[in-house]
Amino acid sequence: MDDWMAGEQKRAILRNVAAYRELCRHVRRSATSGLFFGAFMLVIWYFLFGQQNDYGIFSLVYLGLAGLEFTVAMWNKIRPSAEGVLMDGVVLLVFGGATAVRQVLFMMGILPGGGPGAFMLIFAALWLWQGFGHVKQYFAIRRAFSERPTTEHLRWFEGLLREVREADPSTDPDALDLPTRPPFRAKLLGDTALFLAPGGSDPLIVARNHVQIERIPAKDPDRDAEAYLVIEGDDFGRFRVDADNWRNYAKWKADGGQPPGAN
Numbered sequence: 192m193d194d195w196m197a198g199e200q201k202r203a204i205l206r207n208v209a210a211y212r213e214l215c216r217h218v219r220r221s222a223t224s225g226l227f228f229g230a231f232m233l234v235i236w237y238f239l240f241g242q243q244n245d246y247g248i249f250s251l252v253y254l255g256l257a258g259l260e261f262t263v264a265m266w267n268k269i270r271p272s273a274e275g276v277l278m279d280g281v282v283l284l285v286f287g288g289a290t291a292v293r294q295v296l297f298m299m300g301i302l303p304g305g306g307p308g309a310f311m312l313i314f315a316a317l318w319l320w321q322g323f324g325h326v327k328q329y330f331a332i333r334r335a336f337s338e339r340p341t342t343e344h345l346r347w348f349e350g351l352l353r354e355v356r357e358a359d360p361s362t363d364p365d366a367l368d369l370p371t372r373p374p375f376r377a378k379l380l381g382d383t384a385l386f387l388a389p390g391g392s393d394p395l396i397v398a399r400n401h402v403q404i405e406r407i408p409a410k411d412p413d414r415d416a417e418a419y420l421v422i423e424g425d426d427f428g429r430f431r432v433d434a435d436n437w438r439n440y441a442k443w444k445a446d447g448g449q450p451p452g453a454n
Contacts, residue, residue, distance in 0.1 A: 198382040198398060205383070205396045208340045208348045213393060214332065215345065218271035225264030225279060232257035232286065252289045256282055273332045273339070280325025287318030352394065354378055355387045360435035365443070367436050369404075371420050372428040379443040386422065397422055399447045404440050406432060406451065 236257055240250035260282050267275040294311050296302040340348075358366035358376040367377040373388040384402055386395040406418040418432040432440075441451050 202383050202396050202398065207338065208344050209394060209396065211336055211340045212345055212348055214273065215271040218267050218275045222264045222267035225260060225267060229257050229260035229264055232260055249289060249293050256286050273329060276325055276332065277329040280322045280329060283318045283322030283325060287315045287322055290318065291315035352387060355385055355394065360439050364439050367439060369420060369436060370430045379439065382447055395422060399444065400449060404432065406437065
């Protein structure tokens, strides 16, 4: 039982790192839209204030927010983190709030001139709603990642995935390279295995007793045997398993007291 708990804790840590890595990848991808939104904010500032050489409080707020959005987006490109989601939300909230206040002041006659009125209020409400959603999402992320992986953890995990992608069963006894559907490469780490499809970035992290390769002896001795791969009850099809893959798999299962053919 203690060994089982230790294995479950290890897999939980690996899954936590994998999930946070995927979050960081999402933040990095969304940073591109942040750069475009920063440019959009700068365009709004130019037409509302820059052309009139207006450098009042609202002009400085808009210009500062455009610069902040660019900074946040660039930071998210370089060092993505959960805080990138929060900062995006803060920028949207302040931008939407400033736009709403400015339009209300126009409508009350406190500010001279005029503006698009209800049209800009609709956009302001949209930005406020999006900003609130980002902030809410950030606090949900904080709850989900109470133990957040460090940069070193993420770097180590990237190295591990690189090992999986380069797995060569003929030279690495802890590697599998299976022509399943989709094809999988894997690293066998004690009572845990990491499976990764080509071009994929989200590995399957599973316990040894949840991985089964059922081999069907070949009728022709000059051909590799056929087999089925089943991971956590999912069948990944019939394929030919060569001697290197079968040797590594059989030893891994036998090391855990589950020799091939045993359930």
